[in-house]
Every structure is written in C-alpha cells, then in structure tokens.
Amino acid sequence: MDGFAGEIIEISGIVQGVGFRPFVYRLALRLGLDGTVSNAGGRVLIHAGGPRAGLDAFAAALTAEAPPLARIERVERHPAALPEPGFRIVESGAGTVSIGVVPDVATCPACLAEIADPKARRLRYAFTNCTDCGPRFSIVAGLPYDRPATTMAGFAMCPACRAEYENPADRRFHAQPIACPDCGPRLWLEREGAEIASSDPILDAAELLRAGGILAVKGIGGFHIACDATNPEAVALLRTRKHRPTKPLAVMADLATAHRLCVINPDEEAALQAPAAPILLLPMRPDAGLAPGLAPGQSHLGLMLPYTPLHHLLLKATGCPLVMTSGNRSSAPQIFRNEEARTGLAGIVDAFLMHDRPIARRLDDSVARFAAGRLRVMRRGRGLAPLPLALPEDFADAPPVLAMGGELKSALCLTHGARALLSHHLGDLDEPATGDAFETALADYSALFAHKPQVIAADLHPDYRASRLAAALAEARGLPLESVQHHHAHIAAAMAENGWRRADGKVVGIALDGLGLGEDGTVWGAEVLLCDYRESRRIACLSPIPLAGGDAASREPWRVLLAHLDRAFGRAAVDGDAHLAALFAGKPVPTLRAMMDKGLNAPFASSAGRLFDAVAALLGLAPDRLSHEGEAAMALEAVAAGDAAPYPFDIRTQGDLIEIDPAPLWRALRADLAAARPFPEMSAAFHAGLAEAFVLVAARAAEEAGTRAVALSGGVFQNARLLEETAARLGARGLTPLIPAEVPANDGGLAFGQAVVAAARHMA
Structure with a gap:
C-alpha cells in the first residue's frame, strides 16, 4: 500500500520482566499499527506495519514512554514486509541470551492499595503483584522470561487471573508472576515441622512477635529472622541463639515509623522508596525507642521499608518495627529452601512463616548509604542484581570475560559486549557452605545468561578458593587466565564505573582495605x-x-x-x-x-x-x-x-x-x-x-x-x-x-575490576 511500510524493530537493554511487551501492544493499538511483539533472547523483537508517520511515532515512543523499570540501550529499525492485520503478543523466540534480566521490584502503590481494599479479590493476599512490581530475578529459571521459565510454572492461572493476564487494558497484562488466593502460592505458619491451624497466618505470626517470639519469614530471596525491634529481651535472645553478639541487625519499618527511628533527608527517603528498596544506613535518633542491642556502639541503623505484600501485612499486624536479619546460622549462607530452613534454623526461631513459591536463587538484601554526595552500594543483592553495568565506551569490542572475585564478600562478573553483569553478594568463601554456594552460582549465572567466556580472571592470590576454581576452569576449557593484583582490581573497578576509557591514560589510585596479596609477595x-587498565605500579x-x-x-x-x-x-x-x-x-x-x-x-x-x-x-x-x-x-x-x-x-x-x-x-x-x-x-x-x-x-x-x-x-x-x-x-x-557508587568499594566489586583489566589486556 502506498505510504505504508513494514519494519523489524529490535530493542536491547532491560526489556524483560518490566511489562515491555504489553506496553508495545498498547502503543501499537493506539497508533493503529499491525504486527507482533515477542522476547528473543535478551531483546524484544517487534514486527510492525502501518503508515510511515505512525511507525516513526511508534519508534520514538518506544523510548520516550517506556515502562519505568525498563532501560532502553538501543533501538534498531530494519525494513520488512507488511505484517498480518492486527497486533498481538506472540510466544518468545530463541536467541542468544544477553545480560538483561530485571531485579526483584518492591510492591507498587496500586498493589499495596489492592491488598487493603475490602472489595478486592486479593484483599490481604501476600503474593499480589503486577507488571510494575513483584518477584523477577528470584523466580527466573531460564530465559526468555515467560511463566514456564519461572518458579511460578507450577501454579496454573485461574479463569480470573487468566482474564487479567490476557487483557491489554489491565496492569497485569502478561505479568508472569500473576497470582491470587484461588490459584497462587499459599502462606502458612508452622512449628517443629507441623503446620499450625490458622485462619490468618500473618495475624498469628504477628501475635508471636508481639509476645517476644522469634520468627523465620520466607521472603523473595530467602529467609529472614524477625523479632520485635523494640523488645530488648527478644533482641538479646536472637543474638544468643544466632551466636551474633555485636554485629548490627537490620530493621524493617514503614516510612512513618522510619522517620521516628532515624534522621532521613529527602534523597534518603527516595532511596528507601525506590524499586530496589535496599537496606540504608541512616543516623539513629537518640529517642527512637529501639532495643539498645540492635547496633551496639554504632551511630547508624540499617533500615529498610517493607518491599513485599507479606512484609507490609506483617508489619501492620505487628504494629512495631521488626528486626529482619538474614535467615542463617552465623557465617553460613542465607537459607532459601523450606526444608533447609526447618533444619538450619531449628533452635533459633520459634516458628516459621512459610510459603510454597520456590526461590530460584538466594538473594541477600542490598545495603547502601549516602556518602560524598550520592548513594553508594555496600552490598549488591536483592533489588539491584542482576542490573548490568555499562563499560567505558572503548570496551565495546572487548572479549567476554568471566571474573571470579576474591575470598571475602565474593561476587562473580560476566562481561558481554559493552556491559558487565556483577552478581549478587555470595559471601565469604572461607566458609565451606558459602564456597559450595559460590560454585552453584557460577553454574547458575553461566547457564542462565548463556555466557561463553574467552578469558577468565582471578585474584593474584593463588590459594583463594575462587582463584583455584578459576585456574581449573581455564585449564579445562583451554582459556587464558589473567591474575589481577587485588588493589589494581579495586582501582580499575572505580575507573570503569566512572567511564574512564582505555584511551584516557593513567590515573592515580588510593586503595585502602584490609589485606591483599601484593605483586612483591608481601x-x-x-x-x-x-x-591504567592493563597494569599498575605501586x-x-x-x-x-x-x-x-x-x-x-x-x-x-x-x-x-x-x-x-x-x-x-x-x-x-x-x-x-x-x-x-x-x-x-x-x-x-x-x-x-x-x-x-x-x-x-x-x-x-x-x-x-x-x-x-x-x-x-x-x-x-x-x-x-x-x-x-x-x-x-x-x-x-x-x-x-x-x-x-x-x-x-x-x-x-x-x-x-x-x-x-x-x-x-x-x-x-x-x-x-x-x-x-x-x-x-x-x-x-x-x-x-x-x-x-x-x-x-x-x-x-x-x-x-x-x-x-x-x-x-x-x-x-x-x-x-x-x-x-x-x-x-x-x-x-x-x-x-x-569513586565507586553502583559497584561496592569493598571486595564485592573486585570481580568487576578484574573483568575490565582482563578485557583490556586482550584488546588491541
């Protein structure tokens, strides 16, 4: 037809799990275009046809009006035949997987209002979510991101949820974790392996907390151990049972309570309410009324807002701020499976608030603080991982690198073109169980993101577990191994995050930490x-x-x-x-x-x-x-x-x-x-x-x-x-x-620095 055209439009970036295909569908209907939209590996693939002016407006709106959780990195347009009439979302296609999965997202205002609405069918439902919020990375078992490739695959949608899922006007249109009380995950309270009969497990759990009890709570990325943060006896009991005498405990509170506990400026309030919902280090008020044992000797408190419907409901029912510390025994990895919790947390907690939605991978809460003018990540976990990090512009042709990090606060880094995926916090590898979890995470990330490295990087210290594993992998796969001095990796991470190009030359680096093996063996x-990226001189x-x-x-x-x-x-x-x-x-x-x-x-x-x-x-x-x-x-x-x-x-x-x-x-x-x-x-x-x-x-x-x-x-x-x-x-x-901001300045950022050093050494 004269004046009409067809196009294939490829969208790269964070475009899966953010409601992007439903957005494209509604946009195409609004502009009167025909075609299809699907996920293809790490991209969204659109076949669109209609008036040329409409296609131009469509392409512009894809970026200008994208969903709030999306990150558009590239839009490519190619001529194509006119599609069939109508516009529809089709099943996802295969393709090379890239680094582009969205993290778990805190409950949105619409879902929060819904669980409080007496007329809503999801009243007080702990697993309410939509395209703008809810679990993402913690439930993804494979890509492309569709329900069969998530841990929600075992929950068949009821007719009402199916109708929402298929309705373009509904905010749950193609929301993969969609659920309701009739068809979704269920919640229960149990003690000593037996479910406690309860008409409302959350209310009964809140009663236990108010009475000074200690509760295991299964969340998005794993279990927390909770108690009343205003009860000195409960906090002391938790510390005794967990063998955690002085390490600060994180607290969860609603925003109004948070302001009574800590001094919070507007930037900090915005960070608390952001989709990532991290633990934020905030100055405590002297009259906060918290148990004195929460953060002994400290002026700041690790505080987070509730980020799932379950947390919102539990806080409201309890009526007080709650300790929410990782569900583990001292030094061990956070527990994220039900059966493991029953054994691993026995003797620490008095009861378990459980659910039956499987967690694909453990994700500790992210931790951040404001310093030197901006938010700085101290631990990268739930809500932040696996958002990719941009590499400096002259790394676009870098070979894919797998970097193994260090011994403490370990994390992996996988590079893919001009982007790097720095994993969530994995823990200290001198703890055997954490070392095993590290190897599991390596296999998980490599498979999920179909990563095929051409170079492997590790710390210079040959006896670190991560370094030994890197050497074995390099030998088994016939790949070069780049050993990167500990402090060079720290400085390279700061350089790369700040966009310092290879062509920009050298920087002076100040590296201050605990210990790292030097090039002279001391x-x-x-x-x-x-x-620079290739080398450093002390x-x-x-x-x-x-x-x-x-x-x-x-x-x-x-x-x-x-x-x-x-x-x-x-x-x-x-x-x-x-x-x-x-x-x-x-x-x-x-x-x-x-x-x-x-x-x-x-x-x-x-x-x-x-x-x-x-x-x-x-x-x-x-x-x-x-x-x-x-x-x-x-x-x-x-x-x-x-x-x-x-x-x-x-x-x-x-x-x-x-x-x-x-x-x-x-x-x-x-x-x-x-x-x-x-x-x-x-x-x-x-x-x-x-x-x-x-x-x-x-x-x-x-x-x-x-x-x-x-x-x-x-x-x-x-x-x-x-x-x-x-x-x-x-x-x-x-x-x-x-200065690092998105990348932790501590050893949690080492793998990112190792990756850019190794990449630079293998580029012309």
Whole structure:
C-alpha cells in the first residue's frame, strides 16, 4: 500500500520482566499499527506495519514512554514486509541470551492499595503483584522470561487471573508472576515441622512477635529472622541463639515509623522508596525507642521499608518495627529452601512463616548509604542484581570475560559486549557452605545468561578458593587466565564505573582495605598506585608492620596495636608507660614479640584496615577479639564528631617507594590520651590525618604523571567520614576523585575490576 511500510524493530537493554511487551501492544493499538511483539533472547523483537508517520511515532515512543523499570540501550529499525492485520503478543523466540534480566521490584502503590481494599479479590493476599512490581530475578529459571521459565510454572492461572493476564487494558497484562488466593502460592505458619491451624497466618505470626517470639519469614530471596525491634529481651535472645553478639541487625519499618527511628533527608527517603528498596544506613535518633542491642556502639541503623505484600501485612499486624536479619546460622549462607530452613534454623526461631513459591536463587538484601554526595552500594543483592553495568565506551569490542572475585564478600562478573553483569553478594568463601554456594552460582549465572567466556580472571592470590576454581576452569576449557593484583582490581573497578576509557591514560589510585596479596609477595592494604587498565605500579604505602599470628591479628586488634606501638616508641618505652602497658595485661606479649623478631607467622602488611583496628584498640573501642569483620573500624567511625586538625604522618622515600609512616600519629594519640582529649575529637583527627597523608602523596603522583584523576576504592572507603574527607581534600587541590557508587568499594566489586583489566589486556 502506498505510504505504508513494514519494519523489524529490535530493542536491547532491560526489556524483560518490566511489562515491555504489553506496553508495545498498547502503543501499537493506539497508533493503529499491525504486527507482533515477542522476547528473543535478551531483546524484544517487534514486527510492525502501518503508515510511515505512525511507525516513526511508534519508534520514538518506544523510548520516550517506556515502562519505568525498563532501560532502553538501543533501538534498531530494519525494513520488512507488511505484517498480518492486527497486533498481538506472540510466544518468545530463541536467541542468544544477553545480560538483561530485571531485579526483584518492591510492591507498587496500586498493589499495596489492592491488598487493603475490602472489595478486592486479593484483599490481604501476600503474593499480589503486577507488571510494575513483584518477584523477577528470584523466580527466573531460564530465559526468555515467560511463566514456564519461572518458579511460578507450577501454579496454573485461574479463569480470573487468566482474564487479567490476557487483557491489554489491565496492569497485569502478561505479568508472569500473576497470582491470587484461588490459584497462587499459599502462606502458612508452622512449628517443629507441623503446620499450625490458622485462619490468618500473618495475624498469628504477628501475635508471636508481639509476645517476644522469634520468627523465620520466607521472603523473595530467602529467609529472614524477625523479632520485635523494640523488645530488648527478644533482641538479646536472637543474638544468643544466632551466636551474633555485636554485629548490627537490620530493621524493617514503614516510612512513618522510619522517620521516628532515624534522621532521613529527602534523597534518603527516595532511596528507601525506590524499586530496589535496599537496606540504608541512616543516623539513629537518640529517642527512637529501639532495643539498645540492635547496633551496639554504632551511630547508624540499617533500615529498610517493607518491599513485599507479606512484609507490609506483617508489619501492620505487628504494629512495631521488626528486626529482619538474614535467615542463617552465623557465617553460613542465607537459607532459601523450606526444608533447609526447618533444619538450619531449628533452635533459633520459634516458628516459621512459610510459603510454597520456590526461590530460584538466594538473594541477600542490598545495603547502601549516602556518602560524598550520592548513594553508594555496600552490598549488591536483592533489588539491584542482576542490573548490568555499562563499560567505558572503548570496551565495546572487548572479549567476554568471566571474573571470579576474591575470598571475602565474593561476587562473580560476566562481561558481554559493552556491559558487565556483577552478581549478587555470595559471601565469604572461607566458609565451606558459602564456597559450595559460590560454585552453584557460577553454574547458575553461566547457564542462565548463556555466557561463553574467552578469558577468565582471578585474584593474584593463588590459594583463594575462587582463584583455584578459576585456574581449573581455564585449564579445562583451554582459556587464558589473567591474575589481577587485588588493589589494581579495586582501582580499575572505580575507573570503569566512572567511564574512564582505555584511551584516557593513567590515573592515580588510593586503595585502602584490609589485606591483599601484593605483586612483591608481601601483604598490601594501604597503597597509592599509578594505574591504567592493563597494569599498575605501586608508588606509596603505609609503613608495614608485622601481623603477629597472621590471620589472628585480623581478629584481635590488640596484636596490631602492640606492633604499631613497639615500632613507634620502642618496646622499653611501651613497657614503661603504665597506660600503654595496661592495654596488654594478661596477653602473651613476649611470645608475640619473639614471633615478630623471627618472622614466624608474622607477615609484614601495609594495611589501613588494621590501622583502624589498632587506633580503636588504643581508645578502648575494640574488644580483645572481634565478633565480625569491621567491628573496630565501625566503632571508631561512629564515635567521630566535629572538625579536628589532622593528626600528623611522616612521608619519606624508601628506595623507589614512598612510605606513609604513622609514628607521629601514635605520638599525638599518646599525648592526647594523657591530656584526656575527648574521643570524638581524637577519632575525627585520625580520619582527617589519614585522608590528608594519602591525598598529599596522591597529589604529588598525579602532578608527576600528568593526570588530574584519583580513584578511591577498597573496603576502608566504605567509611563515609574518611571518603568525604579524602574527596574534599582532592577537590581542594583541583583533582577529580573517581569513586565507586553502583559497584561496592569493598571486595564485592573486585570481580568487576578484574573483568575490565582482563578485557583490556586482550584488546588491541
């Protein structure tokens, strides 16, 4: 027909599980176009026909009016024959799978109103969802994203749900997890393996919580352990049963309650209410009325809003904020299967609030905080994974890479063209069960996204479980293995997230964390590097000290403090100072000093994390033995207040390396302790001093290298005060800080950095 044309339109990006095909259907009907729409691998494929003006308007609206959860990356139009009359959604076709699955999405306002509507057939239904909200990644078993490829496959739609699913005017049009009380998942309360007879399990669960009980709650990505967050006895009992003495516990509350518990600014409120609904670290109000054992020694609380209908209903029925901590035994992975929960959480919880919708993969809650002007992800999980990350523009032709991450806070990274998929948080691989879960996740991601790597990347440390697995995979598949130094990976991750191109040259990097194997075979953890993607050169480090007892020093801060004080003052001076000597009363000091003298299980390390531990120990803010990673450093950050002049560090050259020597810091701390200076001022001066010392060295290195960019990464930079002090000092010198935001600065971002380094090494 004259003036009419046909086109094939391919849409790439996050276009599955977001209501994109129903949107296309309604748009085509509105513009009077014929054709079809289907999922094809990681794309949406449209065959459209009609007036040329209508096709142009259609193509423009695909981007301008896309559903809120969609991310359009590319629209390609190709001439085609006119389609058959009418427009319809067809079954998904096969195709190469790309990285483009949407995360789980918090309950939308329409569904929240529906479960509270006495006239609605989903009144108080805990699994209500639509195309704008509900489970996605946690139920996907395969792609393309259609109901038969999800864990909802076993729930046949009733006639009423089928009618909604097939009605283009309904917000549940082609919503794959659609369900109702007649045909969908069911909820029940059980104790000791037996279901408790109940007309409303949520009301009965709420009664148990109000009475001080502890409840296992099956959510979207796994089980939580819940109790009344205002009940000190319940919180103490939970800690005792879970063997979690001091690690902060996350709290779930509605928005009004959240404002009574914490100081929340508009940006933080928006982040809490975002589709990802992360746990957000927020300053606690002193009169919040929470149990004192929730976050001992901390100024901030991990808080999240309810993000499923089940959570909304349970909170409302209970009438108080609830602890919502991962459903696991200490250090083990979060439990996400019913039978596993019955055994794994026995003795911890008093009852289980269960349901029968299977979870395809465990997804811990994401954790974030605002620092240096924007939201920064600390743990990437439910609500964020598996959103892809864009690689810098000159990585478009990069080979596909599988990066295996590190030993702690492990995550995988798969690259696909100009995008990278950084997996959800998988945990610490020194825990055997987490290591097994890591291998399961590797198989899951590789199969789900049909990933065929050409390069495998891993940490330089050969004894990490992830590194051993990477080497075995590379050998079995005949692929090159790229070993990437730990801190180079940290800095490369910050570079890539900030769009730093290969062609942009080198940056200076400040990498501050606990420990990572250095290129010289020693332990690094507080470094200034000069980096591009292919290589890095160490310019400066914190003066190393011996870690007496090796790994034991990471758990017992007094060991590190002893090494620092001995180095700064000499052993005789430490032993002759009554206050300093008292810090080590009853400790095996002679044995440790002998170990350090002989180099016996006392490796030297330049670790910022251990420096924080030692300062916290000096101020009495750290226990003799830490119960969780970062406990001492978090306490030191929490007590800091006000502005203070920075404590001094010496900066000197030792051969080809600049050393940042903390000896003057220890002299100043000792003097201030003797003068009874308030701890908040001392902590503030320490943060300022550490930032100032590293910025001075980085600024000199940047000037010599002819760059204005300084990348900041490593787990220590999840300390908001240190990050802001460092960024401000860089900015005052006219330098541009490159700071991670979507990628965790801690080891959860290592795999992303490894991936871009490996890719760059295999590009022309």
